[in-house]
Amino acid sequence: MLDGLQEILFTLRQNKLRTVLTAFGVFWGIFMLVLLLGAGRGMQNGVWDDFGSEVLDFIIVWSGDTSVAYRGMGPGRKIQLDLADIQAITQQVSGVRMISAERHAGNGTISFERKNSNAQIAGIPDDYFRIKEDVPFNFGRRPNPLDVEEIRKVVVVGSAVADRLFAKGVDPVGKDVRVKDVVMKVVGVFYDKGNRGQNSERVLMPLSTFQKIYGGGAITNNIWLRPAKGVDGFELEKKVLELLKRRHDVSPQDMRGVNSFNMAMPAKNVNGLFVGIDIFIWFVGLGTLTAGIVGISNIMIITVKERTREIGIRKALGATPFKIVSTLLLESTLVTGFAGYLGLVFGVALLELVAFGLRSAGAKLPYFLNPSVDFQLAITALLLLVAVGVLAGLMPALHAAKITPTEAMRAE
Amino acid sequence: MIKLHGIHKSYRSGEQSVHVLKGVDLHIRDGELVSIMGSSGSGKSTLLNILGVLDGYDQGSYELAGQQVNNLGETEAARLRNKQLGFVFQSFNLLPFKNAAENVALPLYYQGVGRRERNHRAEEFLDIVGLSDRKTFMPNQLSGGQKQRVAIARALVGRPKVILADEPTGALDSQTTLEIMTLLKEIHERGNTMIIVTHEQDIADQTQRQIFLKDGVVATT
Numbered sequence: 266m267l268d269g270l271q272e273i274l275f276t277l278r279q280n281k282l283r284t285v286l287t288a289f290g291v292f293w294g295i296f297m298l299v300l301l302l303g304a305g306r307g308m309q310n311g312v313w314d315d316f317g318s319e320v321l322d323f324i325i326v327w328s329g330d331t332s333v334a335y336r337g338m339g340p341g342r343k344i345q346l347d348l349a350d351i352q353a354i355t356q357q358v359s360g361v362r363m364i365s366a367e368r369h370a371g372n373g374t375i376s377f378e379r380k381n382s383n384a385q386i387a388g389i390p391d392d393y394f395r396i397k398e399d400v401p402f403n404f405g406r407r408p409n410p411l412d413v414e415e416i417r418k419v420v421v422v423g424s425a426v427a428d429r430l431f432a433k434g435v436d437p438v439g440k441d442v443r444v445k446d447v448v449m450k451v452v453g454v455f456y457d458k459g460n461r462g463q464n465s466e467r468v469l470m471p472l473s474t475f476q477k478i479y480g481g482g483a484i485t486n487n488i489w490l491r492p493a494k495g496v497d498g499f500e501l502e503k504k505v506l507e508l509l510k511r512r513h514d515v516s517p518q519d520m521r522g523v524n525s526f527n528m529a530m531p532a533k534n535v536n537g538l539f540v541g542i543d544i545f546i547w548f549v550g551l552g553t554l555t556a557g558i559v560g561i562s563n564i565m566i567i568t569v570k571e572r573t574r575e576i577g578i579r580k581a582l583g584a585t586p587f588k589i590v591s592t593l594l595l596e597s598t599l600v601t602g603f604a605g606y607l608g609l610v611f612g613v614a615l616l617e618l619v620a621f622g623l624r625s626a627g628a629k630l631p632y633f634l635n636p637s638v639d640f641q642l643a644i645t646a647l648l649l650l651v652a653v654g655v656l657a658g659l660m661p662a663l664h665a666a667k668i669t670p671t672e673a674m675r676a677e
Numbered sequence: 678m679i680k681l682h683g684i685h686k687s688y689r690s691g692e693q694s695v696h697v698l699k700g701v702d703l704h705i706r707d708g709e710l711v712s713i714m715g716s717s718g719s720g721k722s723t724l725l726n727i728l729g730v731l732d733g734y735d736q737g738s739y740e741l742a743g744q745q746v747n748n749l750g751e752t753e754a755a756r757l758r759n760k761q762l763g764f765v766f767q768s769f770n771l772l773p774f775k776n777a778a779e780n781v782a783l784p785l786y787y788q789g790v791g792r793r794e795r796n797h798r799a800e801e802f803l804d805i806v807g808l809s810d811r812k813t814f815m816p817n818q819l820s821g822g823q824k825q826r827v828a829i830a831r832a833l834v835g836r837p838k839v840i841l842a843d844e845p846t847g848a849l850d851s852q853t854t855l856e857i858m859t860l861l862k863e864i865h866e867r868g869n870t871m872i873i874v875t876h877e878q879d880i881a882d883q884t885q886r887q888i889f890l891k892d893g894v895v896a897t898t
Contacts, residue, residue: 272786279774578770581731582831583759583787585752666751670731671722674770 273596283571287564287597288604291650294557295605298550298646299612299638305546307620307636309539314634319459320399321532324502326488326509326525335516344513344522348483353512358504360496365392366485368475373445375426375468377437382429384422385467386444388475394421396489397457403427405438405453412452412471419474420444421453423465444468447478498529550646557650562657565597569661576665577673586666593662594655601654605647613638678742678839678870679705679728685736686723697723699893700737705872710865712873712881715890722843724890725874729762729841730754742838759787763832765861767844769824771816777803777827778812784835802830806860822853829860833869840864840871846880858883 277284328344351364368388375382394400394407403424412419420442422430431437437451449470457464476482490505492498502525507517515522569576576589616636623633665673681703687696697720705711715721726732727739730746739746742761749757763784764770771780782799790798803809806826816824825845832840845861846854858880865871873884881887889896 271792276774574770575772578772579783579787580755581729581758581764581770582784583755583835585755585787587752588755588787669726671726674766 269592269595273592273599277596277600283564283568284600287561287568287600288607290557290560290564291601291604291654292608292611294554294560294650295608295643295647296612297553299609299643300615301546301550301553302642303612303616303636303638305542306638307616307633308542310634310636312535312538314458316459316532316535319528320397320491322491322498322529323396324490324492324498324505324525324527324529326490326505326523327486328509328513328523329521331515331519331522333516333519333522335519336514338514342522344515346485346488346509346513346523348485350509350512351485351488354488354490354505354508357508358501360493360501360504362491362493362496363392363396364488364490365390365396366472367393367487367489368472368479368481368484369486370445370475370479373468375422375430375442375444377430377440377442380430382426383466384426386475387467387469388472388479389469390472393469393489394455396491400455400457403454403456404436405451407453407455408469408471413473416473416477417471418447418449419452420449420468420470421455422451422469423467424454424456425462425465426468427451427454444470449474498527502527554646554650558653558657561597561601561650561654565654565658566661569593569658569665573665573668573673577668577670580666580670580673589666590659590662593665594658597654597658598651601651602647605650609643609647613640613643678707678709679703679872680740681728681737682739683737684724684727684734684739686720686727686732686734688723697893698727698734701890701893701895703888703895705870708865708868708870709886710862710871710873710884711886711888712875712884713888713890714875714878714881716876719890720893721874721876721890725841725843725872728839728872729764730757755787759784759835761838763835763837763840765825765828765832765840765842765845767847769816769821769828769848771824771827771831773816776813776815777808777819780816780827781830781834784831788835798834799830802834803827805833805864806830820853821849822856825849825853825857826860829857829864833864838870840869842871842873844875845873846875846877854880 326346328346331338331340331342331344334340348366351366354361355364366389370386370388372383373386375384389408390413391408391410402421404427405421408419408421411417422437422442427437430442431440437454440451441448442451443449455465457467490501492501506523506525509515509523510517510519513523579589616638620636681701684698684701685696686698687694701724713721713724723732727734730741730749733748741757744757746757772783775783778796778799781802782795785795785798800809800812803812806829808823808826808830811819811823816827819827829845842861846857849857861871861873862883873880875881
């Protein structure tokens with residue numbers, strides 16, 4: 266076995282050009298496939314990154330002025346959602362996993378010692394961050410039920426605000442800040458990537474505290490909800506809108522009186538886009554692989570043809586057909602396997618280099634992040650290529666093993 | 678050593694069938710040095726291919742070293758060639774990318790002899806043909822006579838029962854021809870059975886027995 270391997274390596278070394286050409290075809294096929302898959306993955310990562318730290322199934326409902334006359338009331342009527350709506354939704358619409366109000370008080374100044382920052386001020390129940398469960402907290406904790414119950418004067422601040430008031434990376438938990446002249450204790454810092462980082466320019470306090478400071482009673486600006494597992498978010502969204510429109514006497518055709526946004530919509534669109542990109546990548550990738558395979562087949566056929574005389578001599582000296590065929594196949598397996606492995610390594614290395622370069626340069630390409638490749642997939646492609654390379658060599662090898670030595674030796 | 682009886686062989690080329698050997702009877706004893714003569718088209722190459730188990734025959738019987746050679750499978754035939762026969766060709770048929778010693782060692786590789794033993798025996802037989810100083814030379818660095826010496830060493834290295842030489846001097850000048858014939862006779866004297874196919878009378882004259890092939894049958898023995 267080892268002897269046979271030495272014999273093969275020797276033959277390969279003596280036919281450098283042929284070996285290099287075969288190897289390059291395989292190398293290139295795998296290399297390009299890895300690059301393509303990596304670029305595709307990078308694009309997907311980049312697009313998903315743009316979704317920020319949002320869960321992908323939330324629904325947000327808000328109200329505005331009616332645009333359609335309904336039940337004797339003219340358009341332009343201002344609709345105001347309130348906490349009773351939330352209660353009605355919980356009681357009358359099934360399939361709601363979580364629901365939360367959100368109050369806004371516009372922009373205001375937040376200050377700590379001598380430093381000021383502008384931020385959106387909002388009031389939320391503790392459920393709010395259970396809906397935005399993917400938003401990471403750099404410091405401190407999320408708002409809890411006691412904050413709301415005891416009307417505590419505490420805030421969680423967005424990282425953009427925290428960075429301005431305190432030095433970057435400093436833990437501000439426990440510090441007192443002034444929120445529009447009301448002193449409040451910081452209990453947490455969150456980083457919300459949504460809205461290109463603008464969601465992190467916010468200061469959130471317990472809803473009860475907000476109501477006490479800014480009044481407004483039981484009104485809410487937005488209603489956030491998430492569907493229960495297995496519930497169709499679009500169906501739920503429709504039911505909630507129907508209910509709210511009925512409660513506020515808004516025409517079912519009115520798109521402005523009560524409005525909503527469902528995150529599942531863009532997520533669905535993006536998923537569709539990715540399916541398209543995936544199909545494209547596989548199309549091009551398989552094309553490249555096919556080109557590589559055709560290349561190997563060609564070179565294997567030429568190789569065997571070119572070596573007909575050599576095979577004849579070997580047969581005359583006592584090489585059995587099995588020995589001839591197995592040597593040729595082992596040779597092509599070695600070449601394709603080694604070259605494919607090199608292609609894999611180089612492709613992954615190049616991807617890593619690009620990823621590293623992007624990271625260390627701090628450059629942010631739009632819609633491109635962390636190119637990487639599914640290793641199992643790449644290995645599968647490699648094995649496929651090697652298998653086909655071997656199969657491609659099998660036909661001419663079997664043919665070569667069949668012709669008589671005299672015939673073979675006559676070939677020039 | 679070799680017994681041929683009523684060997685028939687025809688080749689098909691397209692629609693036509695060419696009857697090349699029409700009942701060849703031949704008996705070559707152990708340790709004999711014989712030549713097979715014949716003009717081109719007499720069927721001597723075909724006969725040599727059958728003797729060398731490189732090709733099959735249609736009718737008759739062939740016994741080589743006590744073994745019937747009849748419709749052998751490719752693998753069987755390869756084993757038989759490897760063990761019992763050594764070939765010397767007109768065009769040498771050395772592998773161009775292997776040096777002299779490696780070419781000589783090739784039959785041993787197919788016998789499953791270990792590398793060290795192969796190299797040792799290859800050197801020993803290169804020594805016998807007088808090329809101990811050319812062991813690492815590539816075929817294209819050797820003269821025609823030297824190439825044929827390497828081929829002869831390769832034919833001998835597996836210690837076969839019979840050496841088959843097909844026009845061994847056909848590609849050589851007269852001086853080299855003389856040297857190669859001297860070498861072949863030396864080897865014969867070591868106890869090998871040797872069959873030389875040739876169309877040159879003065880080569881045939883140097884053998885113990887001449888077999889003339891004419892129109893597919895043995896003319897005179």
